[in-house]
Amino acid sequence: MEDERSANCRKAAFGWLQEQALRGDETFSRDLLAHGFPYDGGHVKLVGPQGIFKPNQIQYFPLSITTTTKGPYTDSFDPSGNYLLYSYRGTDPDHHENRRLRDAMQERIPLIYFYGTVPGQYLAIYPVFIVGDDPGKLMFTVAADDVMQLRYERDDTDDTVRRQYVTRLVRQRMHQRSFRDRVLRAYRTQCSICHLKHADLLDAAHITPDSDDRGEPVVSNGLSLCKIHHAAFDRNYFGIKPDYRIVVRPAIMQENDGPMLKAGLQSINDAKLIVPRSAKERPDPERLRTRYELFADKALS
Numbered sequence: 001m002e003d004e005r006s007a008n009c010r011k012a013a014f015g016w017l018q019e020q021a022l023r024g025d026e027t028f029s030r031d032l033l034a035h036g037f038p039y040d041g042g043h044v045k046l047v048g049p050q051g052i053f054k055p056n057q058i059q060y061f062p063l064s065i066t067t068t069t070k071g072p073y074t075d076s077f078d079p080s081g082n083y084l085l086y087s088y089r090g091t092d093p094d095h096h097e098n099r100r101l102r103d104a105m106q107e108r109i110p111l112i113y114f115y116g117t118v119p120g121q122y123l124a125i126y127p128v129f130i131v132g133d134d135p136g137k138l139m140f141t142v143a144a145d146d147v148m149q150l151r152y153e154r155d156d157t158d159d160t161v162r163r164q165y166v167t168r169l170v171r172q173r174m175h176q177r178s179f180r181d182r183v184l185r186a187y188r189t190q191c192s193i194c195h196l197k198h199a200d201l202l203d204a205a206h207i208t209p210d211s212d213d214r215g216e217p218v219v220s221n222g223l224s225l226c227k228i229h230h231a232a233f234d235r236n237y238f239g240i241k242p243d244y245r246i247v248v249r250p251a252i253m254q255e256n257d258g259p260m261l262k263a264g265l266q267s268i269n270d271a272k273l274i275v276p277r278s279a280k281e282r283p284d285p286e287r288l289r290t291r292y293e294l295f296a297d298k299a300l301s
């Protein structure tokens with residue numbers, strides 16, 4: 001059991017995250033999390049220098065676990081698809097932080113998992129529970145659960161099936177969010193067609209669709225597009241040649257209408273795509289070629 005003061009502070013942390021989610025904020029900068037949220041005349045920090053973290057206002061059990069973006073991001077996912085993984089602090093299973101996380105498993109304490117999508121940016125997943133411990137691999141197994149579960153008194157029903165379902169959904173969100181954040185960062189948060197710089201109005205579009213086996217969520221398979229240009233690209237209003245030239249569908253070029261058509265679609269014909277500075281993050285010409293052939297089939301014949 002957790003003492004009441006600590007439990008209340010923990011509850012406030014979940015409440016604060018839910019408030020942010022209602023405002024549409026799903027990811028947080030490291031600075032914001034390190035500064036924390038206002039509580040009881042002070043601030044409660046949500047992350048610290050180490051991955052397993054407990055603020056001063058909480059007595060014993062950790063409040064959050066945080067991943068870094070180092071290494072392939074599949075590190076956080078267990079192969080069954082039903083759980084997340086979290087590496088021990090260091091290699092000593094008995095290190096006090098590992099021990100406290102293990103104790104949180106015994107006491108079924110709800111935690112927050114901050115998943116690094118790009119350096120300095122984190123997706124908040126909560127509540128999560130530690131459900132397994134593997135000292136051989138120096139890994140904890142983590143399950144995500146429904147926020148509704150925070151409201152009820154705990155009973156002894158088996159949570160396994162619901163948690164596996166929620167964790168599968170969370171994993172999809174982690175992949176999508178990480179793709180989006182990496183693509184937008186590579187394009188310096190602007191539409192690669194029209195420069196629009198409002199993140200709220202930008203999507204990370206796939207060149208090879210993610211329904212395709214080859215549609216991996218790598219930046220070179222992505223394009224940062226505003227909502228209009230994303231929808232227009234997916235519906236073949238324009239195509240992009242492997243040399244990054246934009247070709248607008250001839251039927252669109254012949255239309256007569258207001259400023260949106262003119263500036264948004266007709267004027268981009270034969271313009272060049274804005275691409276990331278780093279060569280390896282630029283759109284893969286082979287993927288563009290395949291996609292352009294589909295466009296030419298539908299729009300140019």
Ligand SMILES: [Zn+2]
Nearest residue numbers: 191194226229
């Ligand atoms: Zn645009």
